[in-house]
Amino acid sequence: MKANDKSSQRAGEISLSVNGISKRFPGVLALDKVSVDVHAGEVHAICGENGAGKSTLMKVIAGNYRADEGDLVFRGVKIDLRSPLQAKELGILLIHQEISLVPELTVAENIFLGSLPYNRMGFVDWQQLYRRTEEVIAKAGFKLSAKDIAGELPVARQQMVEIARAVALQSSLVIFDEPTASLTEAEAKALFDTIRQLKENGVAILYISHKLPEILQISDRVSVLRDGRYQGTLQTDEVDENAITALMIGRHLENPNDRPASHPGDEVLSIDRITVPGFIDQAELSVHAGEILGMYGLVGAGRSELAEVIFGLRDSPDVSMRWHGKPVKISSPSDAVRLGIGLVPEDRKDHGLILDMGGATNMTLPALRAVQHFGFISRDKEVRIFEDYREKLQIAARGPFASVRTLSGGNQQKIVLGKWLSTHPDLLILDEPTRGVDVGAKAEIHRLISELAKAGMAIIVISSEMPEILLLSDRAIVIHNGRVTRELPRAQLSEQTLVEGITST
Amino acid sequence: MLLQIIRKPFHLSYYQLVIAFFGLALIGILFVAPTMLSPDNIKLVLRQGSIPALMAIGVTFVVISGRLDLSIGSLLSLCAILIVDLHDKVGPVIAIGAGLGIGLLVGCVNGFLVAVLRLNPLIATLGMLSLLQGISLIYSDGRNALIMDPENTWFSFIGRSYIAGIPVPIIILIIATIGFSILLRYTTFGRKIYAIGGNEAASRYSGINAKRIVFSCYVISGLMTAVAAVVFSSRVMGAQNNSGSGLELYVLSGVILGGASLFGGSGTILLSVVGVMILEFIQNGLLIVGLPYYTQWILTWIVIIAIVWSDLASKRYREHQ
Numbered sequence A: 001m002k003a004n005d006k007s008s009q010r011a012g013e014i015s016l017s018v019n020g021i022s023k024r025f026p027g028v029l030a031l032d033k034v035s036v037d038v039h040a041g042e043v044h045a046i047c048g049e050n051g052a053g054k055s056t057l058m059k060v061i062a063g064n065y066r067a068d069e070g071d072l073v074f075r076g077v078k079i080d081l082r083s084p085l086q087a088k089e090l091g092i093l094l095i096h097q098e099i100s101l102v103p104e105l106t107v108a109e110n111i112f113l114g115s116l117p118y119n120r121m122g123f124v125d126w127q128q129l130y131r132r133t134e135e136v137i138a139k140a141g142f143k144l145s146a147k148d149i150a151g152e153l154p155v156a157r158q159q160m161v162e163i164a165r166a167v168a169l170q171s172s173l174v175i176f177d178e179p180t181a182s183l184t185e186a187e188a189k190a191l192f193d194t195i196r197q198l199k200e201n202g203v204a205i206l207y208i209s210h211k212l213p214e215i216l217q218i219s220d221r222v223s224v225l226r227d228g229r230y231q232g233t234l235q236t237d238e239v240d241e242n243a244i245t246a247l248m249i250g251r252h253l254e255n256p257n258d259r260p261a262s263h264p265g266d267e268v269l270s271i272d273r274i275t276v277p278g279f280i281d282q283a284e285l286s287v288h289a290g291e292i293l294g295m296y297g298l299v300g301a302g303r304s305e306l307a308e309v310i311f312g313l314r315d316s317p318d319v320s321m322r323w324h325g326k327p328v329k330i331s332s333p334s335d336a337v338r339l340g341i342g343l344v345p346e347d348r349k350d351h352g353l354i355l356d357m358g359g360a361t362n363m364t365l366p367a368l369r370a371v372q373h374f375g376f377i378s379r380d381k382e383v384r385i386f387e388d389y390r391e392k393l394q395i396a397a398r399g400p401f402a403s404v405r406t407l408s409g410g411n412q413q414k415i416v417l418g419k420w421l422s423t424h425p426d427l428l429i430l431d432e433p434t435r436g437v438d439v440g441a442k443a444e445i446h447r448l449i450s451e452l453a454k455a456g457m458a459i460i461v462i463s464s465e466m467p468e469i470l471l472l473s474d475r476a477i478v479i480h481n482g483r484v485t486r487e488l489p490r491a492q493l494s495e496q497t498l499v500e501g502i503t504s505t
Numbered sequence B: 001m002l003l004q005i006i007r008k009p010f011h012l013s014y015y016q017l018v019i020a021f022f023g024l025a026l027i028g029i030l031f032v033a034p035t036m037l038s039p040d041n042i043k044l045v046l047r048q049g050s051i052p053a054l055m056a057i058g059v060t061f062v063v064i065s066g067r068l069d070l071s072i073g074s075l076l077s078l079c080a081i082l083i084v085d086l087h088d089k090v091g092p093v094i095a096i097g098a099g100l101g102i103g104l105l106v107g108c109v110n111g112f113l114v115a116v117l118r119l120n121p122l123i124a125t126l127g128m129l130s131l132l133q134g135i136s137l138i139y140s141d142g143r144n145a146l147i148m149d150p151e152n153t154w155f156s157f158i159g160r161s162y163i164a165g166i167p168v169p170i171i172i173l174i175i176a177t178i179g180f181s182i183l184l185r186y187t188t189f190g191r192k193i194y195a196i197g198g199n200e201a202a203s204r205y206s207g208i209n210a211k212r213i214v215f216s217c218y219v220i221s222g223l224m225t226a227v228a229a230v231v232f233s234s235r236v237m238g239a240q241n242n243s244g245s246g247l248e249l250y251v252l253s254g255v256i257l258g259g260a261s262l263f264g265g266s267g268t269i270l271l272s273v274v275g276v277m278i279l280e281f282i283q284n285g286l287l288i289v290g291l292p293y294y295t296q297w298i299l300t301w302i303v304i305i306a307i308v309w310s311d312l313a314s315k316r317y318r319e320h321q
């Protein structure tokens, strides 16, 4: 077989069989004799709660981990993967839950990293590189430009670069680990088109997501993992969300019912004028005690940047705010924390957590004041806070001081939430609070957010997920083209009014 | 490849592998030079080592915060020259005060350059190394400084006496090790240092004022070098312009041998001190075996390369997972 037709395989053939794979980490059996077949030309979804072992299984398939037990048969041949590179050469590509681009390089360089075209002089042949990049981008149908610097792109775009890489490598098995976590609906739709195209070309696709509607829409079959064990495979067109959830968590989930109307109290933060250079021009907003303010918009609309200005992380030439009615100037995050503002950032790995520290240590970081005596940290208090939130948020962690690096994505997110809740802020800004969180935990977090509001906290929820905004907001604003295009009280809140906000000019 | 073969069956991390290597080297030297283990020799080495070890305490703060301080070699020379020179002119109290003052000042300047102006720590402190070398040459006019009557000053107590049979420098080292370990391990200040070294952006998002903390780390580093200079001057009762030359890297290699990562976020005071002492013992062994003292510089190089490699390898390994 020639190297350049790695992707040629007939639809319906078994592309990969996973046979009795087990993987043990210190203290956990992450995978327990998992077997599953993936066919060429199918989108095979993998579902399971946070920590069920989905990412671990994918990393075994992509050569990041070696299984303790079991084997992999890829296109009829038993394979023994020693590195991700080897898997890549065989035609298996994992697109990570966390983006792994070289931020300093251009889009084109990232796509062809490791296989850059060279000219006769031995230098990179830039013309050819850009031409081939344009081809790949066109084939995938993405809005990318070859010469942009990867690190400066918004998350959604960065992810497109990763997917373009799979197209460029002509992989025959492509694994997506929560690809839509940071995409807007429109972008997700574009991604699905790409996936369908890959599928038509006979590529086998493994697809992990916590968004069940999406799985029903895109996948052909769904396999479910629970606590590292294989639960079964379902034919997607024969099931509904409830059936998948039941298999995932071993019980039925009650539907989230509508929140009772809230009775907002006094204004906590009111921004008379705020400008975020490059994003937002002289907006105005306010949030009251006991109120959840939803902030909807497309990825890249500047919502996170707005939050960063409020939190003192980003300078603004033109901002005037009042905190509980009194004018304030917040020029650093420590000012914000002192006032009683918390921010759960969008990017948990880079901004939310110190990965080599423990859960307790991460949680108390913004509130060291509360666990100290004359500057000395009380370990007991730390552990108590940790245990408290571990229980409230159902965090699966090994212990208060075990590094959070190896926790599953959803559990890491819960640690970040706990970290800010433990500061008991007056205003909590949540930037995509349920990204990468499983359905059960998501409902749990939504319930928690409502409860906090009921107890009098002012909350701003930034989300690109319409259902989340619809479910939580007492009031929502839509940010588009640098302006607040809509302000909608709960009574006027609907999918349609939100969409109007991002389509109006 | 070969390394993998050694590493795998024992489940050693890269760092443990390096430590095992140096441990074996030390044992090897002990075989050739058993006199190393005599109580007198051990006392000698510990007393000798307490000077770089005191510096290592300060450097550990800087390294955990994810930065470097390479100015400490010349800072030691300058402080020592100043202390020795002033001792006979204005008396030991003012001399010590002036030495500590210079350490404090240099720490502040380094801290300002790195933490506030955000200059690259390597460049900023290397520049300082060169500047301080120049200043000490100007100050001393190129001559060595000496304390004329070493027998008749209480100043000699710090470097030369014993309390209950233990040399005073070792006692100073023990007190400093305990004190700074507590500071680093149990206080909010120490916690913030680890946080900044572990992930500076996330610390900022948590409301930690990184500037202030990093600044303080450099101040501690400058101060501890000045303290080391006090011990040094009292022990030697003299100082040269190159008394501290090369110490910046030597101390750093001890610190990373003790497990502090150059990427920041990890390390402890006690292990840094132990790291320096291991180097001192190896070096002492080499001297006893008959190798010249400047093998120290070669040793420094080997340690730095080996540890930096292991540090990088294990970081890649971790992030790759």
Ligand SMILES: Nc1ncnc2c1ncn2[C@@H]1O[C@H](COP(=O)(O)OP(=O)(O)OP(=O)(O)O)[C@@H](O)[C@H]1O
Residues within 6 Å of the ligand: A025, A026, A028, A029, A030, A048, A049, A050, A051, A052, A053, A054, A055, A056, A057, A396, A406, A407, A408, A409, A410, A411, A436, A438, B321
């Ligand atoms: N390198 C590791 N070392 C130790 N434990 C690990 C490691 N990687 C994963 N684990 C553990 O294995 C289990 C499975 O984790 P995994 O990341 O596969 O879950 P997941 O199904 O992808 O969850 P999520 O939906 O939250 O992403 C978890 O308990 C996790 O803490």
Ligand SMILES: [Mg+2]
Residues within 6 Å of the ligand: A054, A055, A056, A097, A177, A408, A409
């Ligand atoms: Mg995962």
